[in-house]
Amino acid sequence: MGDFLLEIGTEEIPDWMIRLALESLRENYQSSQTGKLRGTIDLLDGTPRRLTLRVRGLDDRIADVEEVVAGPYVSAGEKAAQGFAKKQNTTVEALRRETDAKGQRYYAVVTHKGEVAAAVLSSVIPDVVARINWPKSMCWTGQGGIRFIRPIRWILALHNDEVVPFELAGVRSGNTTRGHRILGSKDPLPVTIGSYEQILRDNFVIVRADERRRKIEAGVAKSIQPDNELLETLVYLTEFPTPIRGSFDASYLELPKEILATVMRHHQHYFSVLNEDGSLAPQFVAVTNTDGDPEGLIRRGNERVLRARFNDARFFWQADQQKPLRDRVSDLQKVTFQARLGSYKDKTDRVVELASQLATQLGADVATTERAALLSKCDLTTEMVKEFTELQGVGGGLYAEAQREPKGVATAIYDHYKPVSMEDSIPRTLEGKVLSIADKLDTLRECFRIGLIPTGSKDPFALRRAAQGIIKILFEARLPLELSKFIDSDELSAFFRERMQFYLRDVLGYAYDEVSAVLAAPLTTLPDLADRADGIHFIRPTEDFEPLAASFKRIKNILKQAQVETAGQPDPALLKPGPEQDLHQAFLRVREITKKNGSYRENLASIASLRPQVDLFFDKILVNDPDPAIRQNRLALLYSLLTEFSTIADFSEIVTQGGGASA
Amino acid sequence: MDSFQDTIVKLKRYWADRGAIIQEPYDLEVGAGTMAPETFLRVLGPKPYKVAYVQPSRRPADGRYGQNPNRLYKHQQLQVILKPTPDDVIDQYLGSLEAIGIDLRKHDIKFEEDNWESPTLGAWGIGWQVMLDGLEITQFTYFQQCGGMDLDLVPAEITYGLERIVAFLQNVESVYEIQWAPGFKYADVRSAEEQQFSIYNFELADVAALWREFELHEREGQRLLELFRASTDKERFPVLATYDQVLKCSHLFNLLDARGAISVTERVGIIARVRKLAVGVAQAWCEQHNPRESAAA
Numbered sequence: 029m030g031d032f033l034l035e036i037g038t039e040e041i042p043d044w045m046i047r048l049a050l051e052s053l054r055e056n057y058q059s060s061q062t063g064k065l066r067g068t069i070d071l072l073d074g075t076p077r078r079l080t081l082r083v084r085g086l087d088d089r090i091a092d093v094e095e096v097v098a099g100p101y102v103s104a105g106e107k108a109a110q111g112f113a114k115k116q117n118t119t120v121e122a123l124r125r126e127t128d129a130k131g132q133r134y135y136a137v138v139t140h141k142g143e144v145a146a147a148v149l150s151s152v153i154p155d156v157v158a159r160i161n162w163p164k165s166m167c168w169t170g171q172g173g174i175r176f177i178r179p180i181r182w183i184l185a186l187h188n189d190e191v192v193p194f195e196l197a198g199v200r201s202g203n204t205t206r207g208h209r210i211l212g213s214k215d216p217l218p219v220t221i222g223s224y225e226q227i228l229r230d231n232f233v234i235v236r237a238d239e240r241r242r243k244i245e246a247g248v249a250k251s252i253q254p255d256n257e258l259l260e261t262l263v264y265l266t267e268f269p270t271p272i273r274g275s276f277d278a279s280y281l282e283l284p285k286e287i288l289a290t291v292m293r294h295h296q297h298y299f300s301v302l303n304e305d306g307s308l309a310p311q312f313v314a315v316t317n318t319d320g321d322p323e324g325l326i327r328r329g330n331e332r333v334l335r336a337r338f339n340d341a342r343f344f345w346q347a348d349q350q351k352p353l354r355d356r357v358s359d360l361q362k363v364t365f366q367a368r369l370g371s372y373k374d375k376t377d378r379v380v381e382l383a384s385q386l387a388t389q390l391g392a393d394v395a396t397t398e399r400a401a402l403l404s405k406c407d408l409t410t411e412m413v414k415e416f417t418e419l420q421g422v423g424g425g426l427y428a429e430a431q432r433e434p435k436g437v438a439t440a441i442y443d444h445y446k447p448v449s450m451e452d453s454i455p456r457t458l459e460g461k462v463l464s465i466a467d468k469l470d471t472l473r474e475c476f477r478i479g480l481i482p483t484g485s486k487d488p489f490a491l492r493r494a495a496q497g498i499i500k501i502l503f504e505a506r507l508p509l510e511l512s513k514f515i516d517s518d519e520l521s522a523f524f525r526e527r528m529q530f531y532l533r534d535v536l537g538y539a540y541d542e543v544s545a546v547l548a549a550p551l552t553t554l555p556d557l558a559d560r561a562d563g564i565h566f567i568r569p570t571e572d573f574e575p576l577a578a579s580f581k582r583i584k585n586i587l588k589q590a591q592v593e594t595a596g597q598p599d600p601a602l603l604k605p606g607p608e609q610d611l612h613q614a615f616l617r618v619r620e621i622t623k624k625n626g627s628y629r630e631n632l633a634s635i636a637s638l639r640p641q642v643d644l645f646f647d648k649i650l651v652n653d654p655d656p657a658i659r660q661n662r663l664a665l666l667y668s669l670l671t672e673f674s675t676i677a678d679f680s681e682i683v684t685q686g687g688g689a690s691a
Numbered sequence: 692m693d694s695f696q697d698t699i700v701k702l703k704r705y706w707a708d709r710g711a712i713i714q715e716p717y718d719l720e721v722g723a724g725t726m727a728p729e730t731f732l733r734v735l736g737p738k739p740y741k742v743a744y745v746q747p748s749r750r751p752a753d754g755r756y757g758q759n760p761n762r763l764y765k766h767q768q769l770q771v772i773l774k775p776t777p778d779d780v781i782d783q784y785l786g787s788l789e790a791i792g793i794d795l796r797k798h799d800i801k802f803e804e805d806n807w808e809s810p811t812l813g814a815w816g817i818g819w820q821v822m823l824d825g826l827e828i829t830q831f832t833y834f835q836q837c838g839g840m841d842l843d844l845v846p847a848e849i850t851y852g853l854e855r856i857v858a859f860l861q862n863v864e865s866v867y868e869i870q871w872a873p874g875f876k877y878a879d880v881r882s883a884e885e886q887q888f889s890i891y892n893f894e895l896a897d898v899a900a901l902w903r904e905f906e907l908h909e910r911e912g913q914r915l916l917e918l919f920r921a922s923t924d925k926e927r928f929p930v931l932a933t934y935d936q937v938l939k940c941s942h943l944f945n946l947l948d949a950r951g952a953i954s955v956t957e958r959v960g961i962i963a964r965v966r967k968l969a970v971g972v973a974q975a976w977c978e979q980h981n982p983r984e985s986a987a988a
Contacts, residue, residue, distance in 0.1 A: 039781060040819060042804035076802070164806070166817040166833055168776060168845045178817075179833075181778065209785070210795045265801055296825050314825060316799035326799045329824025329859070336761055336864070343759070362951065367959040 030086040030145055030188045032067070033221045035205055036157055037182035040076040043264035045163060045177060047237075050074055052161040053081055061152045064090045065145050071225075073236050075267040078205070079160075080235055082221065086187075090142030099123065099134035109134055146187050153185060154196045169197055182206060182216065189220045207231025208267050211319055232268040232319060240269050247271035248313045253300040258293055265297070266317040273301075274331045278310040280338045283345055284426045287412070287419065291337045294418045296330070344412035352431040353406040353424065363408050366489070369474050372405045378474075379404065382514070383466035390507055392458040393436065400440035400463050403428060407441075421445040447497050450535065454501045461501050468494040469514060476520040495527040502554035503531065512551050528554070532561050541683045542568070548678035560676050563628030568682075572639040573632075577682035579642045580673075583666045584680045586651055595660075595667035602661040607644040614641040615669055628676055635673050642669075695857050695871040698791050699745060702769050702851065705790040706743035709783060711771065714744035719935060720942040723748045723809075724770030724850055728934055731812060731969075732976050734774055734834050737843040743771045745853070749942065751949035754889035757882045760865030764888050765881075767853040774846035776833065784831065784849055788823075792860060799824050807832045811941055811965045813839035813973070816848065828856050838973020839966075898952045905943040909964060912936030916971040925979050934972045940965045 050072050071082035099112035113120045116136035124135040158174060165175040174197045185192040185201040194201050204216035212231030219227045225235055234240045241263045248271045285308045292298040292312050301311035314330045321327055360373035380401040387397035407413045407424030425442020436459055443455035444463045455461045471494055482491050502509055515521050525547060532543040538561045546560045567573050603609045618638055622631040653659045703713050717727035724746035733740045746768050754764030805820040816832035830850040834842055854866040861869055867878035915933040922928050944961055947953050
């Protein structure tokens with residue numbers, strides 16, 4: 029048994045990549061030869077300057093593997109046997125003989141010795157590290173050299189406190205780490221596996237992200253605006269985080285809180301501080317990467333920077349008001365939407381039109397929606413949004429409100445980028461929802477029109493997010509919008525289908541085949557799709573449903589084999605008494621029920637009740653009757669059954685236990 | 692307290708002591724120190740180089756008539772190129788901060804991801820903005836490509852924003868309050884320039900004349916590149932003069948932009964035109980300096 033410690037020392041890795049890199053390191057380690065040494069990873073953590081992996085309880089060597097090598101048949105003679113034995117490093121006497129169809133045959137059992145741990149580690153680790161997956165990487169040793177996120181400056185690699193020798197990117201592995209850039213020892217620090225964490229701690233490096241998180245949380249008062257994303261950024265921007273509190277002049281509080289919070293959060297990585305009543309206090313919390321600020325120099329520096337930022341913001345806020353949004357519409361001609369798609373003015377014209385149509389259809393106030401659409405992108409021409417791009421939309425809403433636009437217009441503009449993620453909330457008002465959908469749908473339609481279609485991980489215009497946003501709004505607000513009427517490209521329609529699939533499956537949690545069944549039926553509105561999925565999910569565990577689904581699959585195949593693409597109603601006169609007429613009667617009865625606009629759960633329950641008649645029909649009746657008229661009529665009956673009841677879902681997509689796909 | 696010029700002298704001294712050539716600013720209008728040939732051309736090819744220089748950098752659209760405490764039409768960058776990058780480059784950089792009087796033990800320094808890209812120059816790099824107590828004081832970039840070409844030796848580019856750093860060191864709220872030299876403030880030295888050029892750039896520059904100039908320089912650049920291709924004596928060919936045409940075009944583009952004369956549809960096309968020239972010059976420069984390798988590539 030043994031232990032292994034690896035630390036890759038680098039220049040500062042971007043905060044948001046560190047966790048991804050550690051996961052990649054773990055995967056590489058486990059899927060390589062090193063994984064065969066077993067053991068438990070008991071430390072996998074990192075700071076901006078190091079990725080650390082520690083494995084306890086490693087085997088001393090990889091287990092031996094026995095391989096049975098087939099040799100010549102005995103009938104091939106003594107010479108062949110000797111040749112084979114020699115090649116396998118053994119003797120003919122030691123060979124195993126076994127009989128197969130062609131006779132007796134020689135086999136050699138070859139033992140591959142498993143390599144010892146130290147050798148495995150030193151030959152495999154360079155590759156394990158070099159293959160870490162980075163969203164973006166760089167060269168530093170020269171053209172064609174290794175690519176990594178930032179230069180590797182040291183490597184600590186110990187196996188039972190012996191150095192695991194290797195070289196990577198021109199750096200030799202050793203037994204030393206480095207402390208904090210400023211607070212730690214200037215010299216490399218020799219460590220053992222046991223002393224590693226403590227020696228780093230003594231040199232102002234907290235290796236564990238959890239511990240840094242706790243240190244930040246303990247240091248900020250409860251009164252801050254909670255912000256997990258910012259917290260994570262700070263955890264991975266620091267090796268020894270220490271929060272400090274600063275303040276700003278209360279006169280800045282006359283600016284909208286959104287602006288102050290954005291400046292603090294996005295540009296300075298500060299937490300906002302709240303009063304007891306939830307309003308913004310004239311304070312902030314910065315998280316430093318050092319051990320304190322006894323002279324207040326760091327605090328004063330940060331306050332000074334924030335003051336300059338707030339002064340800019342105040343200046344923008346006042347200057348931008350000189351020209352209200354309504355006078356900025358034509359300025360949008362000078363703002364690029366996309367090189368080949370023209371300006372934001374062009375986009376605005378399209379969005380006004382589309383939003384107006386959608387508003388009419390969904391019962392939103394048309395005048396409010398059109399006005400909001402017209403002004404929605406004007407904030408892109410304001411100095412405020414040019415400087416603080418995160419404020420797009422929100423800034424426009426604030427300006428609209430300050431410029432006495434109707435409240436509904438201001439709110440719709442404010443919200444129209446929402447939802448920016450699957451976790452984000454959707455716009456608050458119906459007009460805001462309509463504008464958000466129109467804006468996103470326009471982007472999707474236009475990008476698809478000129479072939480800017482996301483592929484694999486490449487989605488520079490965030491079209492997936494746009495489509496997902498539309499779907500989320502339509503579903504959560506239960507807006508009865510038939511999207512397909514607003515989509516004129518097959519590619520975009522397939523794209524939406526894929527996104528709906530994702531939404532129904534990954535967000536709402538329906539099974540794969542339930543979603544496929546619903547999406548294979550005619551597309552309607554999103555709430556309707558979700559209700560249908562709910563119906564299927566509800567009816568699925570009942571005993572009649574899956575057998576019926578299997579029968580539908582069978583009907584589909586029969587119709588396919590008979591090449592029936594369409595058929596009229598069955599002629600009752602041609603139906604024979606017994607199972608055939610019974611099925612027809614049952615069909616008529618269920619059709620009556622499903623036409624009554626009941627819930628999908630009810631309708632599906634009555635469809636499932638067809639099962640005995642369907643089963644009996646297939647048991648007793650031969651569809652392929654010698655008389656073509658009867659045969660056609662039976663096919664017509666099946667056809668009616670299939671088409672009438674497949675509008676909720678295509679049941680043949682349901683994966684059934686018995687695998688009833690055969691006809 | 693060190694004056695603006697003291698700090699500049701100290702930084703130059705510091706990098707001179709580490710083997711850098713101390714160059715003077717390039718004498719054409721540039722938007723950043725990166726555009727000076729001492730960076731744009733010297734980072735190309737396999738020859739090591741170390742240089743530091745102050746580069747006044749003109750960004751017409753950033754002008755504020757001398758009224759904004761932190762925004763300038765023209766600011767001073769101290770640009771350092773270390774090619775190839777020494778292993779201890781960050782320690783050297785931190786040492787330069789100590790050299791101008793920043794006691795790092797008492798401050799908070801962070802390296803935050805910030806990659807750099809110049810579409811007009813076909814150049815990009817990976818790096819950080821260096822934050823001192825929440826203030827961005829330096830852009831640190833590992834150059835990866837320049838003029839559309841992968842770089843043989845990866846250089847580090849360290850760009851100090853001098854006004855910001857000195858305003859921090861002198862603890863003043865406005866760059867105009869910086870003491871440039873004993874008895875002279877930044878305002879005394881530069882206010883008039885900021886005001887007058889803002890007026891010219893935003894209000895008076897003759898758009899039609901700027902367009903003509905742009906086209907003249909573009910054509911001259913193209914003509915020279917064609918001559919280079921046909922030339923049998925490439926070693927003596929004025930590639931450097933050809934590069935000046937790129938700089939002229941780039942600056943004229945910035946002026947036209949500040950003047951609001953570039954429409955959305957034109958913009959991308961014009962950037963591509965300047966880039967085409969820049970890429971042509973970069974290739975010519977490599978060919979001139981390493982004829983065999985470039986031919987093979």
